Amino acid sequence: MxxxxxxxxxxxxxxxxxxxxxxxxxxAGSSDSDTTKAETADTTETAETSEDSGFAKGMxxxxxxxxxxxxxxxxxIAVAAGAPAAIAATAEDxxxxxxxxxxxxxxxxxxxxxxxxxxLILQKV
Numbered sequence: 001m002x003x004x005x006x007x008x009x010x011x012x013x014x015x016x017x018x019x020x021x022x023x024x025x026x027x028a029g030s031s032d033s034d035t036t037k038a039e040t041a042d043t044t045e046t047a048e049t050s051e052d053s054g055f056a057k058g059m060x061x062x063x064x065x066x067x068x069x070x071x072x073x074x075x076x077i078a079v080a081a082g083a084p085a086a087i088a089a090t091a092e093d094x095x096x097x098x099x100x101x102x103x104x105x106x107x108x109x110x111x112x113x114x115x116x117x118x119x120l121i122l123q124k125v
Contacts, residue, residue: 004077011073015066060125064118071114078107
C-alpha cells in the first residue's frame with residue numbers, strides 16, 4: 001500500500017512538472033511573439049501561424065507522451081495486482097488458468113489503449 005501511495009505521489013509530481021513546463025513554454029512563446037510583431041508588421045500573419053502550429057505540435061507531442069506514460073503506469077499497476085492472484089488461483093486449481101489469464105490480459109490492454117491513443121494524437125499533429 002505504501003508503494004502504491006509513493007507511486008501515485010511520484011506520478012502526480014511528474015504531471016505537475018510537465019504541466020508547468022508546458023505553461024512556461026507557452027509564456028515564453030507569447031513574449032517572443034510580442035517582440036516579433038513589433039519588429040515585423042507586414043509578416044505578422046505568417047509568424048502567428050508558424051508559432052501557433054509549432055505550439056500545437058509541441059502540445060500534441062507532450063499529450064502523446066503523457067498518455068503513453070500514464071497508460072503504462074496504469075497497466076503496470078493492474079498487472080501487478082492481477083498476476084499474483086492469477087498465479088495463486090492456478091496453483092490451487094489448474095483449470096482456472098484460462099479465466100485468470102483473461103484478467104491479466106485486461107490489465108495489459110490498458111497500456112495498449114494508451115499507445116493507440118498516442119498514435120492517433122501523433123497522426124493529428
